[in-house]
Amino acid sequence: DQQVKQNSPSLSVQEGRISILNCDYTNSMFDYFLWYKKYPAEGPTFLISISSIKDKNEDGRFTVFLNKSAKHLSLHIVPSQPGDSAVYFCAANYGGSQGNLIFGKGTKLSVKP
Amino acid sequence: KAGVTQTPRYLIKTRGQQVTLSCSPISGHRSVSWYQQTPGQGLQFLFEYFSETQRNKGNFPGRFSGRQFSNSRSEMNVSTLELGDSALYLCASSLIATGGGEQYFGPGTRLTVT
Numbered sequence: 001d002q003q004v005k006q007n008s009p010s011l012s013v014q015e016g017r018i019s020i021l022n023c024d025y026t027n028s029m030f031d032y033f034l035w036y037k038k039y040p041a042e043g044p045t046f047l048i049s050i051s052s053i054k055d056k057n058e059d060g061r062f063t064v065f066l067n068k069s070a071k072h073l074s075l076h077i078v079p080s081q082p083g084d085s086a087v088y089f090c091a092a093n094y095g096g097s098q099g100n101l102i103f104g105k106g107t108k109l110s111v112k113p
Numbered sequence: 114k115a116g117v118t119q120t121p122r123y124l125i126k127t128r129g130q131q132v133t134l135s136c137s138p139i140s141g142h143r144s145v146s147w148y149q150q151t152p153g154q155g156l157q158f159l160f161e162y163f164s165e166t167q168r169n170k171g172n173f174p175g176r177f178s179g180r181q182f183s184n185s186r187s188e189m190n191v192s193t194l195e196l197g198d199s200a201l202y203l204c205a206s207s208l209i210a211t212g213g214g215e216q217y218f219g220p221g222t223r224l225t226v227t
Contacts, residue, residue, distance in 0.1 A: 101148075101205075
């Protein structure tokens with residue numbers, strides 16, 4: 001049973017436009033939600049996180065929104081750049097443990113010049 | 114500061130053999146977690162260690178084991194390898210073991226079982 005779901009395997013966006021990546025979860029016990037970016041042949045790189053007590057967190061071009069009632073979060077990238085092309089993973093953890101991340105299966109973002 | 118290193122980067126083993134993978138966390142990091150990435154299942158949590166103690170374990174058979182040493186370096190072992198164990202094994206470290214802070218991932222070890 002997948003606790004973290006990314007229903008869109010891929011997304012294509014024009015350079016300069018907004019990229020919106022979505023993630024749904026089923027476990028209401030999750031404390032933190034995180035987004036990671038992964039390039040081929042590299043490990044995932046942390047992008048941004050949000051605590052379950054907040055509904056928005058912003059870091060430069062990246063903003064994460066959390067809707068607890070809908071058990072949904074999204075990552076907005078504005079403006080999108082070709083270098084943002086990668087696989088984006090949504091992850092969550094609970095019980096105060098940072099190391100036990102539950103990952104979605106990822107969304108491949110392609111930003112076209 | 115050096116990142117998370119994993120050795121070896123690539124490994125080919127035969128079904129039935131056993132394998133040991135190594136992970137050196139970022140200096141000062143005491144928490145180390147292991148993940149398995151496969152095309153079908155995505156990234157799945159294996160186990161987490163903090164100060165040489167296993168804190169959490171994912172839903173994997175007992176053939177998968179790990180340990181952490183006093184210098185925070187960690188190893189994972191897979192015994193009696195099966196074809197389905199072919200995957201990218203990722204190690205991640207963090208400064209502390211609680212909260213929502215980031216984990217730093219290594220480049221992974223690509224294990225192929227034939």
